[in-house]
Amino acid sequence: MVSSVCTRYLLKAASFFSLPVLDTRLQAPSDQKKKQKIQNKAGKDRxxxxxxxxxxxxxxxxxxxLYKAAIDASSSSNPNYVKYERLLSQGWLFGRKVDNSDSQYRFFRENVFILSIVLSGHIGLRKLIYFTFPKIKRNQFDVGFGLIFLFVVHGINAIKVFLHIVVMLAITRLFKNKFKLTLLLLWSYGIVSLFINDKYRNYRIGHLFESLSFLDPGFKGIVARWDVFYNFTLLRSLSFNLDYLSRYNEEQKKYLKKDEERDSNSGSIDSLTTELIMEERERMNATLNLEAYSFFNYIAYLTYAPLFIAGPILTFNDFYVQSIRTLPSINTKRNLIFGLRFLFCLLVMEFLLHFIYVVAISKTGAWENDTPFQISMIGLFNLNIVWLKLLIPWRFFRLWSLLDGIDPPENMIRCMDNNYSALAFWKGWHRSYNKWVVKYIYIPLGGSSNRILASLAVFTFVAIWHDIELKLLVWGWLIVLFLIPEYFLSGYFRKNHSEKWWYRHLCAAGGVLNIWLMMIANLYGFCLGHSGTSSFLKEIFGTIEGLKFFVVANIALFIAVQVMFELREDEKRRGIDVKC
Known part of the structure; x- marks a missing residue:
């Protein structure tokens, strides 16, 4: 009896944290043949x-x-505590101090209450406007609220944002009859705009338009660094213009065919008002009226408040389709569960910041005389906090969008610690961005038939998009270099040895190697830096205690990878395969 009750509660907990509950895009296919095909690939239950x-x-x-080692390294009794104590603030959990030293997350943490008021105001105002003016269209409200929101966020710097997006629209409309030239100009200007903003983010409007120089001393918005959030606006601007260009090119090809063939196809323009498109891929490639790509819809899409600051990124076609017909995934129960999951992640982050001060430790390099185990946990929990500090704002904005009737992709579908493949890791990390680069860069450059060159282009753009730094560009190229062995070795062994008894264990060993490579690369780039990573490696390979830790860590990672394998096999048994 007790066992059955426990099992029932465990199944409910597993359901709460399952992929389909997080995002309906991650559920089993509705097509039973496709679902059965996935299930047939699953291994036996272990x-x-x-x-x-x-x-x-x-x-x-x-x-x-693991937690004990990280807490011990953060303890006030640790000799290194005095080095970073100044970075801690008074917390609210059990009288403990809180590590609020990460400026990026601190901005969100200190403004989450205000953002919640804006969320409530936005949803409430839309309902009030619709009730008062029943004939008002969704995009009309989006434009009105979006422009006000843009000014509040960026102030007069909104003019600089507008300048970029108008130039990109003008490029598309002026050169639309020359498809390849337009593509070249769009991508060139998009990338150049990132360099312009990096160098001239504080340039005065009066230098561009002398008659508007009186605006320069004006309100700069609540977010002075407009150029940081412009990066997301750039992705949306490219999406709109590339979707329009592709659609316009299709229409031009139709007109080149003979009259009777053209006539037979001319009635397929826009059935979206009467037909609900369920599959995401179909929405992203929907056949829209050319009128859908109007300047008004352009502004509604670019300034859509819930997704304006940080995404998740929704392509224009998908956004437009959803703005016409609300998806069935938008319902009170799902929104409530997603809200509870967001709250759970927020509380986990608060627990970590109150008990494990690894961000402050990393900022001050305060790990002298710590054991290799403790240093590795400083790095591991630091990476988990990096993951959470991105996940939490993304889920907040996605929750806002869901409550407003638009369902964007979930950005983080796997816990950071539930990854053993570099390739799969990038598919699950910032997933909406991954979908964007696959649609607009990877596939146009040949996709899997031209994998290395396409991947190189993807990670080069990703590096430049994140920041204009040589080290990030090198990081992008190194990622591709690390992916090459995985591409070929995994393909070779899967094709020739997947039925062997030792195949699963060999893959687990490969997963352990992948985890070490990903951990060291990310520790170097985001947590410990050169000195910390060097100290960590010297402690591991230069001391007896370090070598013992290395052996035990490899055993633990091997076990963890085996469990990760089985988690994915369990998903396949339910018809789910997210390929990461």
Whole structure:
């Protein structure tokens, strides 16, 4: 009886954290043949085997030790505490101090209440306007509220944002009859605009338009760094213009065909007002009226308040389709569950910031005489905080959008620690951005048939888009270099040895190597820096204690990867395969 009750609660908890509950795009296909095909690829259930029972015992022992090591490294009794204590603030949990030293997350944390008021005001105002003026269209409200929101966020710097997006629209409309030239000009200006903003982010409007020089001393908005959020506006601007260009090119090809063939196709322009498009891929490639790509819809899309600051990124075609017909995924129950998951992540972050001060430790390099285990946990929990500080704002803005009737993709679908493949990691991290680069860069450059060159172009753009720094560009190229062995080795062994008994264990060993490569690269780039990473490696390979830790860590990672494999096999048994 007790066992059945426990099982029932465990299944409910698993359902709460499942992929389909997070985003309906991640559920099993509605087509039973496709679902069955995925299920046929799944391996047998191993959860109840002796091997996996041993793994669960290891989890029960190891995971608490990970937290203990990180808490010990953050303890006030640690000799390094005095080096970073100044970066801590008074917290609200159990009288403890809080590590609020990360400026990026601090901005969100200190403004989440104000953002919640804006969210409520936006949703409430839309309902009031619709009730008062029943004939008002959705895009009319979006433009009105979006322009006000843009000015509040960026003040007079909104003019600089408008200048860029108008130039990109003008390029598309002026050269639309020369498809390849327009593509070249669009991408060139988009990338150049990032360099312009990086160098001249504080340039005065009066230098561009002397008659508007009186605006320069004016209100700069609540976010002075307009150029940072412009990066997301650039993606939306490119999406609108590339979708329009593709659609216009299709129409031009039709007119080149003989009259009777053209006539037979001319009635397919826009059935979206009567037909609900369920599949995301179909929405992204929907056949819209050319009138849908109007300047008014352009502004409604670019300034859509819930997704303006940081996304998630929704392509224009998908946004337009959803603005006409609300998807069934938008309902009170799903929104409530998503809201509870957001709250859960927010509380987890608060717990970490109150008990594990790894951000402050990393900023001050305060790990002298810590054990290799403790240094590795400083790095690991730092990476988890980097993951959470991005996930939480993204989920907040996605929740806002869901409550407003638009369903964008979920950006983070896997826990950061539930990754063993560099390739799969990038598919699940900032997923909406991944979908964007696949649609507009990877596939146009040949996709899997031209994988290395397409990947190089993708990561070059990703690096430049994130920041104009040489080290990020090198980082992007190194990612591609790290992916090449995985591309070829995984393909070779899957094709020739997937039925062998040792195949799963060989893949797990490869997963361990991948985790070390990803961890060291990210520790170097985002957490410990050169000195910290060097100290960590010297402690591991230069001391007996470090070598012991290295052996035990490899065993623990091997077990963790086996569990990750089984989690994905369990999803396949339910017809779910998100390929990451």
């Amino acid at each position: 959860w109840s085997t002796l091997e996996f029972r041993f793994y669960w015992v290891c989890f029960l022992i190891v995971v608490p030790l």
